[in-house]
Amino acid sequence: MTMMPAVSLSLLFSRVFTLDFVYLLTGLVLLVFASLTFVDRSNRRRLGSGVFWLVLGIIFTLGSLMPHWLTGLLVLFLVALDGAGQVSRGSRETEQKDQAEHARRLGDRIFIPVLAIPIVTFAFALIFRLRGLDASRGALVGLGFGGIAAMIIGLRLTGGTARMMMEEGRRLNEAMGAVNILPQLLASLGVIFTAAGVGDLIASGIQQIIPANNLFLLVLANCLGMALFTIVMGNSFAAFPVIATGVLVPLIIKPYGVNPAMAAIITLTAGSSGTLMTPMAANFNIVPAALLNMRDQYGVIKFQLPFALTIWSFHVLLLWLLIRVL
Amino acid sequence: MHLEDLLKLSGVIIVVIGLALKLRTTLVVVVAALVTGLLAGLPLFSNEGFFQDLPYLTKPGQTGIINTLGRAFADNRLMTLFIITLPAIGLAEKYGLQEQAAALIRRVHAATVGRLQIVYQLFRVLNGLMGIRLNGHPSFVRPLIFPMSLGAARAESNPHEVPSQTIEKIKAANAAAENYGNFYGQNLSPVQAGILLVFGVMQGLGYVVGVWDLVFYTIPIVVASILLAIIQFSLFDHRLRRDREVRR
Numbered sequence: 001m002t003m004m005p006a007v008s009l010s011l012l013f014s015r016v017f018t019l020d021f022v023y024l025l026t027g028l029v030l031l032v033f034a035s036l037t038f039v040d041r042s043n044r045r046r047l048g049s050g051v052f053w054l055v056l057g058i059i060f061t062l063g064s065l066m067p068h069w070l071t072g073l074l075v076l077f078l079v080a081l082d083g084a085g086q087v088s089r090g091s092r093e094t095e096q097k098d099q100a101e102h103a104r105r106l107g108d109r110i111f112i113p114v115l116a117i118p119i120v121t122f123a124f125a126l127i128f129r130l131r132g133l134d135a136s137r138g139a140l141v142g143l144g145f146g147g148i149a150a151m152i153i154g155l156r157l158t159g160g161t162a163r164m165m166m167e168e169g170r171r172l173n174e175a176m177g178a179v180n181i182l183p184q185l186l187a188s189l190g191v192i193f194t195a196a197g198v199g200d201l202i203a204s205g206i207q208q209i210i211p212a213n214n215l216f217l218l219v220l221a222n223c224l225g226m227a228l229f230t231i232v233m234g235n236s237f238a239a240f241p242v243i244a245t246g247v248l249v250p251l252i253i254k255p256y257g258v259n260p261a262m263a264a265i266i267t268l269t270a271g272s273s274g275t276l277m278t279p280m281a282a283n284f285n286i287v288p289a290a291l292l293n294m295r296d297q298y299g300v301i302k303f304q305l306p307f308a309l310t311i312w313s314f315h316v317l318l319l320w321l322l323i324r325v326l
Numbered sequence: 327m328h329l330e331d332l333l334k335l336s337g338v339i340i341v342v343i344g345l346a347l348k349l350r351t352t353l354v355v356v357v358a359a360l361v362t363g364l365l366a367g368l369p370l371f372s373n374e375g376f377f378q379d380l381p382y383l384t385k386p387g388q389t390g391i392i393n394t395l396g397r398a399f400a401d402n403r404l405m406t407l408f409i410i411t412l413p414a415i416g417l418a419e420k421y422g423l424q425e426q427a428a429a430l431i432r433r434v435h436a437a438t439v440g441r442l443q444i445v446y447q448l449f450r451v452l453n454g455l456m457g458i459r460l461n462g463h464p465s466f467v468r469p470l471i472f473p474m475s476l477g478a479a480r481a482e483s484n485p486h487e488v489p490s491q492t493i494e495k496i497k498a499a500n501a502a503a504e505n506y507g508n509f510y511g512q513n514l515s516p517v518q519a520g521i522l523l524v525f526g527v528m529q530g531l532g533y534v535v536g537v538w539d540l541v542f543y544t545i546p547i548v549v550a551s552i553l554l555a556i557i558q559f560s561l562f563d564h565r566l567r568r569d570r571e572v573r574r
Contacts, residue, residue, distance in 0.1 A: 026410040063400035072396030083353035103422025110426050118456040136537040139516040150414030158421045168416025183405040185355045187526035188398035192359040196366035233345040261539035264524045269547050272509040288463040288501035303498035
């Protein structure tokens, strides 16, 4: 009998505190969103939108069991739905008046459910670490259980109903829309680029210009490529898979034995410096100028330009220095 | 370079042109993946299950593009896990989360326009650290930070009116503070989009990096972004002060 707690604890970690279980929970949330979308009369495309979230929910729930070709076909279906303009949102918004009233009643306590998410995330990462498990996975599992904990705390604190909560979640989800799955698609694009040998091709092209033993020029090309691709595409997340497969891994990380975490994250934010300089990143640079009724629609970019160029140069120097030092 | 090599690059070109033309992003990315795979001579499906020996669709011994797409998409579900946090955040918003956050910011008494931007940027870095994803331009900058900045500028220039060119510069500074805090601060949490994207892409390339290592190595960049912003916004304050003296 004294063995029981230990056994059930390890069972908990092998069955419940797993990524698959958290994917299952997220899938269930998506299935609830989908069912609410199907009956949302304020959404003119409720059928297409509902099917989109339903299929994504199925991929989340069964993704580890389904054959890959089926998942692949479902992904193509999702993207076709979005491409045909069938994914959209309802027009219902939360009442502003209600919010102000509740804000007075609950005060700062309304932060508790939101703060529960990072606290649980961090706690899981720590516990995984202490048990000798992967702390990266701990953070992700913790994010899932943090979401659940926040739901429970939120319901008890506000006295709201579960239905209301899921409606509000769906509102946020639909506000982002199909773009939600973009990082997943971009990572998949990176995998296919690698399988097709695109990375090797870009690498060999760059090698014809830059000698393989000139680390500084390679780092410069890496950060410049990242910034330029971001400036053209307006999205550093889209640029990253291309630069990582074509430049960073084959020309810097592999030959020089560089710490991959360090080099990769610095390369990503070298792209963020590009985002600050480009009208293509309209959400961040052009839309705000419109929101603020600025006379010059490029006013935000002009203000950010000296900052962006300086911090980009810092990326080049830092990456080069850390490779030499570490 | 051979022609077939150049054809392989068509996927990169499709992404660049498609996104530059503002075509639907999801569609552009998947078309680029399919075209790249097909032009590289990869089959659509792996030669197994009921696709076994199907002509045109499969090639012996090669993994299909659709199979690779499905596996990569399933492996990278972790990037979209944040959906599970939306019901709780939505509920909190209905019960006044944004109003309360606004009240929190209003309690800040920054004496100058520049200092207010620094405080707001730090607030956004803190949001990132807590794993909160939000676009602050519509929710904080327009309704809150801009009026507060204008108030600070008017208080300083008393009794003079703030000239319209100065107001334009203040607006630009507001938007910049949001972007600086958001872009660099978000990587301080292991469950944010950028960290998970890097984690997933590097895994696909055969490098298992820890999300906590990614967070660790972004710290110098975050510190640099804050220091640079402090310099830029302090210079901004200095210029506003000099402009006022010129007018007197």
